[in-house]
Amino acid sequence: MELIMSPNNVTEFILLELTQNPHLQKIFLIVFLLIFLFTVLANLLIVIAISFSSTLSAPMYFFLTYLALLDASFTSVSTPNMITDLLYQRRTISWGGCLTQLFLEHFLSGSEVIVLTFMAYDRYMAICKPLHYTTIMRQGLCKLLVVVAWIEGILYANVQILFMDDMTFCGSNVTDHFRCDFSSLLKLAFSDTYMLGMVVATNSGGMCLLIFFPLLISYIIILSSLKSHGSDGRCKALSTYGSHFIAVVLFGSFCYYVNSGPIQTR
Secondary structure: OOOOEEOOHHHHHHOOOOOOOHHHHHHHHHHHHHHHHHHHHHHHHHHHHHHHOOOOOHHHHHHHHHHHHEEEEEEEEHHHHHHHHHOOOEEEEEHHHHHHHHHHHHHHHHHHHHHHHHHHHHHHHHHHHHOOOOOOOHHHHHHHHHHHHHHHHHHHHHHHHHHHHHHOOOOOOOOOOOOHHHHHHHOOOOOOHHHHHHHHHHHHHHHHHHHHHHHHHHHHHHHHHHHHHHHHHHHHHHHHHHHHHHHHHHHHHHHHHHHOEEEEEO
16 A cells, blocks of 8 residues: 655554454454443443442442443444454554544553552452441542542553654554554654653553552452451452452453563664
């Protein structure tokens, strides 16, 4: 395909095909469409169920509502574009669309991990300080924590794409990924991307450390406090905290898989 360029920059990128087999493309189309619809509808049902239930008013469900909204939004950032590409055999994305996609993905994922961290604090208060739980975890505090999560997500996403607008692309516009990806863009850039690669890696590492240590400390404190609980109390505490631990592991594994490739710079 002919390059679509301005005098100094490539303005459109060609994404990598998942497969050149037309039968597999139809299968991928159906699979991605079903996964997308299931994820969005499941999260929306969670939001509706919690919003219209008078018994699900605890802070844990308040955070779960926002977590479901963030998850549904995150799924809607790049998956519809992948489905459209498979449907119309189109594999291009504009530079502006790529930047927007990267910003939204990092904003939503950053906010999501912060909300997961606040949910760990909520579980810590519920299990370790049950007598003070209702007085500390008030609705005002919960709303403030959600606002903090959104602000942290915006800051994290802004740092990730801070210098990307200054990148120049004067060569190939064919990426080696089926979606807009940092590493693929850095390899295509004509300009020096060493500093940008360092900023991206440092910012991502800082976000991981920011959530890893609070989660690790909360897990250790809660497991230690369970020794003073009876068998019924331990089972109840583990059942409520176990679901949060599984969510953190699944989300962390996904992030590691997506970002595990080395960032190659020039």
